[in-house]
Amino acid sequence: MKQMHVDNNGIIEGIIWKQLLIFFFPMLFGTFFQQMYNTADAIIVGRYVGKEALSAVGGPTGAIINMFVNFFVGLSTGATVIISQYYGGKNEEDVSKSVHTSIALAIIGGIVITIAGVVSAPVVLKLMGTPDEIMSESLIYLKIYFIGMIPIFLYNMGAGILRAVGDSKRPLYYLIASSFINIALVLLFVVVFNLGVGGAAVGTVIAHVSSAIFVYLSLKKTNQCYRLNRKLIRLDMEIFNKIMQIGLPAGFQSLMYSISNIIIQANINSFGTDTVAAWTAYSKIDGIYWLIMASFGVSITTFVGQNYGAKKYDRVKNGIKICLFMTLSLSALMSLILYFGSNSFYSFFTDDMNVIIIGVEMVHIMVPAYFTYVFIEIYSGALRGMGNALMPMVLTGIGVCAFRILWIFKMLPVWHNMKTVVMSYPLSWIVTAAFFIIYFKYYTRKNKLCDNIQIFAE
Numbered sequence: 001m002k003q004m005h006v007d008n009n010g011i012i013e014g015i016i017w018k019q020l021l022i023f024f025f026p027m028l029f030g031t032f033f034q035q036m037y038n039t040a041d042a043i044i045v046g047r048y049v050g051k052e053a054l055s056a057v058g059g060p061t062g063a064i065i066n067m068f069v070n071f072f073v074g075l076s077t078g079a080t081v082i083i084s085q086y087y088g089g090k091n092e093e094d095v096s097k098s099v100h101t102s103i104a105l106a107i108i109g110g111i112v113i114t115i116a117g118v119v120s121a122p123v124v125l126k127l128m129g130t131p132d133e134i135m136s137e138s139l140i141y142l143k144i145y146f147i148g149m150i151p152i153f154l155y156n157m158g159a160g161i162l163r164a165v166g167d168s169k170r171p172l173y174y175l176i177a178s179s180f181i182n183i184a185l186v187l188l189f190v191v192v193f194n195l196g197v198g199g200a201a202v203g204t205v206i207a208h209v210s211s212a213i214f215v216y217l218s219l220k221k222t223n224q225c226y227r228l229n230r231k232l233i234r235l236d237m238e239i240f241n242k243i244m245q246i247g248l249p250a251g252f253q254s255l256m257y258s259i260s261n262i263i264i265q266a267n268i269n270s271f272g273t274d275t276v277a278a279w280t281a282y283s284k285i286d287g288i289y290w291l292i293m294a295s296f297g298v299s300i301t302t303f304v305g306q307n308y309g310a311k312k313y314d315r316v317k318n319g320i321k322i323c324l325f326m327t328l329s330l331s332a333l334m335s336l337i338l339y340f341g342s343n344s345f346y347s348f349f350t351d352d353m354n355v356i357i358i359g360v361e362m363v364h365i366m367v368p369a370y371f372t373y374v375f376i377e378i379y380s381g382a383l384r385g386m387g388n389a390l391m392p393m394v395l396t397g398i399g400v401c402a403f404r405i406l407w408i409f410k411m412l413p414v415w416h417n418m419k420t421v422v423m424s425y426p427l428s429w430i431v432t433a434a435f436f437i438i439y440f441k442y443y444t445r446k447n448k449l450c451d452n453i454q455i456f457a458e
Contacts, residue, residue: 011088011166011306016315017322020299024326026168028295032288033175039284040183041200044190046281046349049197054349055276056137056197062283063265064124065145067258068113072153074254075109076102076160078247080298081305081384082239083164083226088309092225094239099161099219100232101239106157108235110150117146128266131273141197148205151212158215163302165226174214182207249393250384256393256401260428263405267412267421274352275418278359281349285342285363289334293373296327297381304385320382327378331371339367362422369426372433379436383443391439399432 011019046054079102086094121142130138159171182204189199219228268279300323307315338345342363346356380392404424412420 011303016303016319017326020296020303020319020323020326023163023166023168023299023302024295026172028291029172029176032291033172033179039287040179040186041197041204042280042284043349044186045197045200046277048191051277051350051352051355052134052273053137053197055131055273055280056134057141057200057280061125061138061142061145062280063128063258063262064117064121064142067255067262068117068146068149069152069156070254070258071251072106072109072113073156074251075243075247076106076153076157077250077301077384078243078245078389079105079157080160080164081246081301081387081389082242083161084302084305084385085309085387087165087226088306095165095225096227096232097236097239098243099226099228100234101236101243102157102161103154103219103228104233104235105240105243106153107150107233110153113153114146114149117149118143121146124262128262129269131269131276133273134276137197141201144198144201144205148208151205151209154212155208155215158212158219161219161226162215163298164305165224166302166306170218171215174211174218177214178207178211181210246384246387246389249389253380253389253393253396256397260401260404260424263408264421264424267408268418271418271421274354275358277350277352278346278355278362281346281355282359282362282366284349285345285359286338286366289331289338289370292330292334293327293377296323296330297377299323299381300378301381301385304382308386316382316386320378323382324374324378327374328371331374335367335370338363358418361419365419365422366425369429372426372429375433375436376429379440383440388443391443392436395432395435395439399435400428403428403431 011023014022041057042054045057079098083095083098083102086098121139125135125138125142155174159174162168162171185203185206186200189195189203193199195202216228219226220230221227265279269276300320303319303323304316307313307319342360343356346359350356376396380396383389383392407424407427408421411423414420
């Protein structure tokens with residue numbers, strides 16, 4: 001195999017905590033600006049159109065969009081891991097093949113999801129019990145949003161490629177630019193042109209197109225081994241199969257989260273528009289916390305992937321320990337801020353006191369258990385970085401998806417209120433975190449390869 005020379009690769013050479021933070025902060029700010037896409041829609045339509053419009057852009061529509069997008073983002077994790085391992089191992093030829101296969105996968109996936117999303121939108125909204133007063137606007141928003149799936153997938157895959165080689169800064173710059181484009185366009189279409197939720201969706205799609213163009217040009221113009229050549233975009237079946245081995249379990253893991261969330265959303269819908277609006281705003285208010293979790297998750301996956309590919313197993317061990325400590329510390333800080341500042345945060349979205357009261361109650365139920373999710377995110381990311389994506393999927397399927405569904409079907413008929421629905425989240429995190437802690441210790445002690453790595457060996 002053709003080899004490459006990589007100078008000054010801090011991920012496999014530098015001080016571990018510094019490298020994790022150097023990678024983490026651009027990831028955090030990048031995912032923050034990505035979150036701003038839908039949050040901007042929610043704030044603007046909530047303020048200028050009304051609570052029904054707020055529910056339409058983030059309630060049932062958000063759950064459906066996340067189901068499709070998160071599945072592909074999970075799938076693209078396979079590409080990120082494979083590329084990071086090849087890049088850490090200085091294998092230039094396979095890095096190039098992986099890049100072109102990944103972009104081909106994004107284009108094909110975008111086409112499939114666009115068609116599936118537009119066709120299935122009315123049926124899925126009805127199955128979720130979407131309130132009649134927000135049905136038409138939800139359908140408009142959803143169909144327009146799905147038209148933009150190809151650029152969404154291209155951006156996420158392209159950004160994943162850049163992060164796999166240790167570049168988390170350029171995806172950040174592109175997201176900042178496209179986020180401001182999104183805000184400007186949504187304000188223009190909703191406030192000036194009075195186009196409602198349809199205008200918000202159009203503005204968001206145009207912004208996604210801009211971010212896809214930015215990341216495409218950066219891959220096309222680089223002189224490094226991950227340079228993108230349009231003529232070489234095709235599926236290399238050997239690389240594709242390797243990506244699928246990691247990406248499919250990760251994608252199904254994300255899908256199971258989304259399925260359980262859709263079931264939760266369907267039950268939230270049954271409590272009326274105020275509760276749907278409160279839940280929509282809540283999903284934006286606590287967004288920064290999940291951005292932190294996701295950023296550390298991607299950071300540890302890339303860190304472990306490159307060091308694993310470079311056979312630097314001591315750095316793998318120490319990186320996981322350090323990442324856990326940093327994530328738990330930030331989790332505690334964010335939990336306190338969200339718990340005590342929830343009332344003020346809700347006022348950004350609405351001045352409807354009933355919506356605010358319901359929302360604050362949701363926050364106070366969820367936030368105290370946030371720290372348990374740290375173990376799920378970091379251990380899952382570390383396992384994927386080592387090429388083990390199957391068990392994170394299995395543990396998530398049992399601890400999150402199955403548990404939440406069982407809880408809803410068994411407990412909600414007994415205690416039919418919003419609290420019972422919301423309680424499914426913290427309880428499932430606690431159960432799933434316990435699964436991951438037990439399995440990770442078992443895996444690192446009993447698996448022959450990981451005995452050599454000696455992660456947490458005593």
